[in-house]
Amino acid sequence: MDDDKYNKLGRLFQFINNDFSQRNYNYGGFNGNYKTYCIDDVQFPEDTLQLINKLMLINVVDFYEIEYLKSNNYPEKYYNAEVVKKSDTLYGFHYQLPNILFHYIFNQLKDAALQFLSVIESKEFKAEFNCCSMRDKYIFQYPTHMHDQIFKYLDSRIENFYLLHHQFNFLSDISYNDGRTTIYKLKRIEKVIDSLKGFDFKKINL
Secondary structure (H helix, E strand, O other), X not given: OOHHHHHHHHHHHHHHHOOOOOOOEEEXXXXXXXXXXXXXXXXXXXXXXXXXXXXXXXXXXXXXXXXXXXXXXXXXXXXXXXXXEEOXXXXXXXXXXXXXXXXXXXXXXXXXXXXXHHHXXXXXXXXXXXXXXXXXXXXXXXXXXXXXXXXXXXXXXXXXXXXXXXXXXXXXXXXXXXXXXXXEEHHHHHHHHHHHHHEOOOOXXX
């Protein structure tokens, strides 16, 4: 995944996933299942606007394995709806869109996530950083003052690690810094990898 693609997807995800935004929005628009914004409040660079237009032509079901939707008892009316709707005054973003965008981005970075889990368990990494890092089946952590050094090490060995790190830190709380310690939630990473089984992105190119 290149930076431009990541940014156009990430912008839209952050916009519709931020319930603390100063922009006005409403739930239940377009007869239900949509979070709506005034058109004038939906202002993005051209590539993200083109993404929104493309999503208007795609239904929710197109992103998922149909058996996953049925097993979770989603009604057909819900998952056969368009991902984005538009009227003269409003944009409507389907409630599933944040989940779709997050997993679509992560699917593009899945190899980086798997490499990350592998590298932090490697003999080479442990020989270099075992004295200042800690891991168990739930978390991987290290002192914040070591962040630049460890980040540089991981970024030099994992393709797209800097984008994965951004997704973990700025598009989710899978990783965070509490001022003293940088923490990655390993179980959450494994759970997201597993949840990709419910999606089908093979025919989708955003």
